Amino acid sequence: MNDTVLLIGLPNVGKSVIFNRLTGLNVSVANYVGTTVGLASGRLHLDGKDVTLIDVPGTYSLQSTCEAEKVAVELLRGSCGSKKLYAAGHCGSRTEIKRETDSPAAILYVIDAGNLENSLYLLLQVLQEKLPVIVALNRSDLAREKGHRVDPEALSGELGVPVIPTVAVTGEGLEELKATLCLAVKGRLNVNHEQAGKVVHWDRVADIYRKAWTRDRADSKDSRRKQWGMRLTRPWPGLPLAALTIALTLGIVIGLGLGLRQYVLLPFFRGLVFPGIERAVMQMTEPGLLQNILIGEYGFLIKGIEWPFALVLPYVISFYAALSFLEDSGYMPRLGILLDGLFNRIGLQGTGVIPLLLGYGCAIPAILATRTLGSGKERLIIITMVCIAVPCIAQTGAFIALLSVSSIPVMLAVFLLGWVAMIAVALFLNRLIKSDPPEMVLEIPDLLLPRPGILVKKVWLRVKHYIADGALPMVVGVCIAAFLYETGLMASLGLTLQPLVVSWLGLPAEAAVPLMLGILRRELTVLPLLEMDLTTLQLFVGAAVGLFYVPCIAVIATLTREYGIRMALGMLLLTTASAFLLGGIINRLGSLVL
């Protein structure tokens, strides 16, 4: 017998939170529709039996009109092919799902108790499959706060399946859920398939809803949370507050990052760690090639630690703290609808702001998030914008390290140039690909105050991913740079690329090396420039080339997997060409002015 259990429900009802709680895994969760864009699976230990729990992306019905619905139907009927289905995560995290050929042992259907009526249609469709179904009545705390009361027994009586109230974020009701699930997979659950014979219709939904739902307080006043949710959704005061939120977020990311770097991490490494390393290396090695590779100009025991952990890590922490707060509060879709009209002019829906913001962390989750976008045209526009001029947080940290001390106007100019290029590219693609304007129909989630415990966990997870997928390749990159520099290979490489780097871009010959390393990691196009004595114009050219230059190797791999080799090669060509073209133009124009 198949030992899989499917987690099914409407979008944004908390399936992934329940999944994480039950399996101990960590798939991304956030307060908006479409956070889960692929399947995630994990082992769940029930009393004496192990089962595989699969977190299915949220769907509204089983009519197979979109990819997510097709996947849900295939899994329900046990006919899911060996498609490549991945869970969205930070840089490179993914879970591949093994081929499933049998029907699942049980279904865990998750309902948002505050949105009972709309949830029942899909549930009735699922009941048609005549499988053991357990209903988790999630977010029952929020429903209580709104004055809604759902009677689990009445609901259970109507549907013929067990209904268990839960609050996934606190873990309430999950033990009972596991116990019932255990009975179900062992085949000991009393299942009443009476509902399966009836036609699924909204009238029947309304009938069941009336029997199970009551309002506790006749005159419930809107909570302050709801009032703020409304304010942030209306153009006034929503639009000025949106500008304020973005400014505040930028301030927190840069301020908190700078503070962590300047007062905590740099003093720690430079004051305590590096002197120790230098002393130890000098004692153990003779002056010469090896010692220089270890602690010289590009010494990888020094720069290999300082760059990833003292210069970039602080911004990874501050960015994901701010992003996680925005994600869990339910603010992102509000920003999306406020900006929808403007985004329409570049061929996008307002919700395109979500992958763009994710891209400022890392391009990989941004590319994966484009799966939920309506049209291929929107996906192409967003991906091009992200690849061409959205720096990942590691590269942003590198920009700040390079430019904040010497030239803040140059830093602002680099980011401004990036935005102008993004808008230009989107406008161009929008003109090039003719199609009807996108039509928004979007559910706006409740505004929630994120829970500190969950925020800390989300930030910690992303820091862990950064260390594994970002910092370690960076150390390898620095090691390569140290070797090239100390053996003199860097000089000959510089000589080969001299026409491009020196004559066209006006940079020192050794700047050829960051261009090579940049293929490995985006920030490595920028960080080595720290060690060169550059003029303001050279800083601007170097930073602009770094911004437009190729996305890192992991992004190219993700693009190939998601959209094929042609898309990946196209992006490589586009980014390289635009980097050198714009860098050269800036150099020429700058030389005329200065």
Added chain:
Amino acid sequence: MSVKNTIPEKQNMKPEMSCLVENCSSCEVSLESLCLHDQAWITELPESLLLPFLGLRPGKSVSLVARQRFNGPLVVEVDGRCVAISRRVAGNIRVAKASPGRSAANSNE
């Protein structure tokens, strides 16, 4: 129900539109032509795979919460939940000021 907004949103009202729903209690208009804070009942929906699942079904009561700038979407409240709908889609949703009298599908608010 919807929060009373203390700040007037005159800019959002189209001058040529005279709150059709208020003037005519029995006739049907499109959701797009409602004025802010107007309440109405859905009578007809365009073929849509998504709208019914977001609570927009015939007989449901909706109120207009916001009209976004730059020709952006409308935000309507249905059953205490907000949904953003582009103006073109909203233009195809028919509503009436009078309740259809279907107690079964009426607003639960």
